[in-house]
Amino acid sequence: MTNADTQQIVMIGLDSADVDYVQAHLHALPRLRQLADQGSFCRLSSPGSAMSAAVWPTFYTGRDPGEHGFYFPMQFHAESMRLRRVTDDWLPCKTFWNRLSAQGIPVTTFDVQTHFPSGGSNSVEISNWGAQSYSKPLTNRPDLLEAIHQRFGKHPMRHDVPQTKTDSQRMAIKDATSAGVGVKKDIALWLMQETDWRLFITVFTECHRAGHYLWPTNSDASTTNEDLLDIYRTLDSAIGDIVDRIDLQKTTVIIFSLHGMGPNSTQMHFMPQIMDRINVAFDKPSGDRVTFEQKPSRRHLMRFLRESLPPSLQNKIAEYAPESVRDWVVSRQFGGGLNWSQTPGFALPTGGEGFIRLNVKGRERNGILEVGSERYLRYKDWVTRSFLSLRDRRTGEPVVEDIYDVPVCYPGERVDRLPDLIVTWRDIPPATTLVSDVLGTMNAEFQAGRTGLHRPDGFAVICGNVPESATNCPLSDIKDFSTFIESALTGARERVLV
Numbered sequence: 001m002t003n004a005d006t007q008q009i010v011m012i013g014l015d016s017a018d019v020d021y022v023q024a025h026l027h028a029l030p031r032l033r034q035l036a037d038q039g040s041f042c043r044l045s046s047p048g049s050a051m052s053a054a055v056w057p058t059f060y061t062g063r064d065p066g067e068h069g070f071y072f073p074m075q076f077h078a079e080s081m082r083l084r085r086v087t088d089d090w091l092p093c094k095t096f097w098n099r100l101s102a103q104g105i106p107v108t109t110f111d112v113q114t115h116f117p118s119g120g121s122n123s124v125e126i127s128n129w130g131a132q133s134y135s136k137p138l139t140n141r142p143d144l145l146e147a148i149h150q151r152f153g154k155h156p157m158r159h160d161v162p163q164t165k166t167d168s169q170r171m172a173i174k175d176a177t178s179a180g181v182g183v184k185k186d187i188a189l190w191l192m193q194e195t196d197w198r199l200f201i202t203v204f205t206e207c208h209r210a211g212h213y214l215w216p217t218n219s220d221a222s223t224t225n226e227d228l229l230d231i232y233r234t235l236d237s238a239i240g241d242i243v244d245r246i247d248l249q250k251t252t253v254i255i256f257s258l259h260g261m262g263p264n265s266t267q268m269h270f271m272p273q274i275m276d277r278i279n280v281a282f283d284k285p286s287g288d289r290v291t292f293e294q295k296p297s298r299r300h301l302m303r304f305l306r307e308s309l310p311p312s313l314q315n316k317i318a319e320y321a322p323e324s325v326r327d328w329v330v331s332r333q334f335g336g337g338l339n340w341s342q343t344p345g346f347a348l349p350t351g352g353e354g355f356i357r358l359n360v361k362g363r364e365r366n367g368i369l370e371v372g373s374e375r376y377l378r379y380k381d382w383v384t385r386s387f388l389s390l391r392d393r394r395t396g397e398p399v400v401e402d403i404y405d406v407p408v409c410y411p412g413e414r415v416d417r418l419p420d421l422i423v424t425w426r427d428i429p430p431a432t433t434l435v436s437d438v439l440g441t442m443n444a445e446f447q448a449g450r451t452g453l454h455r456p457d458g459f460a461v462i463c464g465n466v467p468e469s470a471t472n473c474p475l476s477d478i479k480d481f482s483t484f485i486e487s488a489l490t491g492a493r494e495r496v497l498v
């Protein structure tokens with residue numbers, strides 16, 4: 001047993017490592033299996049069923065998405081009616097380790113996803129050295145980041161280009177993610193030596209990228225794919241190397257994942273077209289014949305190009321364009337050509353879910369829908385009815401699993417930063433033709449190249465010395481980590497609010 005002043009915690013994050021896949025392949029992951037046997041293994045819920053990218057802010061704030069408001073790297077900025085990359089001056093989020101470092105507990109974090117270092121005097125925070133969604137490293141210790149670049153170079157995984165991949169591009173992703181695990185482990189070990197910490201968090205992002213592009217099609221979690229399993233094996237060995245350097249008598253070790261991965265079942269490629277049709281048909285007197293455009297018009301120039309240029313060319317352009325240019329393209333693709341005075345709702349960028357923003361009067365600069373009005377309620381009802389009418393022409397099956405009314409499901413002071421409605425999809429492959437008795441027939445190709453899509457459940461393996469103060473804290477959801485960690489390091493039995 002240790003006392004609260006010497007207790008240490010090491011958290012090793014495996015971004016998007018899938019709980020069912022890990023459990024089905026523990027026989028091939030000896031270090032993880034050994035740690036789970038020595039300690040405990042728990043499955044964790046998350047808000048990932050509706051907003052997969054919201055899991056990291058939910059983890060580090062210990063709060064629901066309606067409270068922190070950060071659900072995707074690019075979000076709608078109502079004041080300018082444009083997409084904007086999320087920054088910490090727009091949506092500042094306090095982390096649980098901000099509270100710990102303010103109490104004098106030293107903290108080191110490395111590559112926590114979608115995290116902006118806030119820089120207390122007791123913390124070393126480095127983000128985006130090798131990230132899934134952001135390409136510019138951030139830190140409150142530029143000297144250490146510089147030293148990392150000098151000693152270890154840059155992460156071999158380049159930024160993500162969600163476009164159709166060839167086999168050789170998939171193998172290049174495998175090689176880069178595998179090499180990245182090795183270098184990241186070396187940096188983590190170096191930071192453990194070089195910095196003063198009682199809480200150390202390092203996150204491997206590689207099985208996030210690998211999961212999206214190497215997930216075997218037409219499979220469940222028990223299907224073995226050697227390329228994907230190789231990445232998990234490399235991670236398993238890296239976990240072992242890190243744990244071997246830790247004194248388990250005075251340290252709690254937590255291996256964790258905030259959400260998972262499974263076969264891709266998105267219908268996101270239909271979203272702009274569906275919303276166009278929903279808007280065209282809304283307000284038309286019933287019985288009027290509605291004619292829908294079959295292709296995006298050239299008015300939507302970026303969308304037209306994205307849907308018309310060959311994937312190989314788009315891959316090349318995106319690979320070499322800086323983040324600001326890629327953001328501009330996404331922004332133009334999404335909003336270019338929309339006439340706000342005739343747009344009650346629109347689709348937002350997504351990694352898979354269907355995100356819908358309503359054009360609300362008083363919130364959006366050019367808002368036209370009054371919350372609670374007859375027209376607002378009728379529009380929401382029309383959107384819901386339209387989505388529920390969608391069927392895959394191949395099988396006749398409905399494609400929509402659920403529609404979340406976000407202010408009801410995720411209330412909070414920043415709910416206005418989130419989509420208003422979120423559509424989730426049934427577990428069937430991406431369709432090429434959807435039919436609907438109200439929206440007609442729509443064709444679209446899924447071109448993001450991703451064979452894997454997120455699943456909501458995460459997990460934690462907890463071993464080493466776990467103080468009694470923490471064992472009293474239930475860990476069943478990803479937002480419970482903050483209370484668990486704060487209790488373990490401060491000896492407090494309840495959440496420490498500073």
Ligand SMILES: [Zn+2]
Binds near residue numbers: 208351
């Ligand atoms: Zn992802």
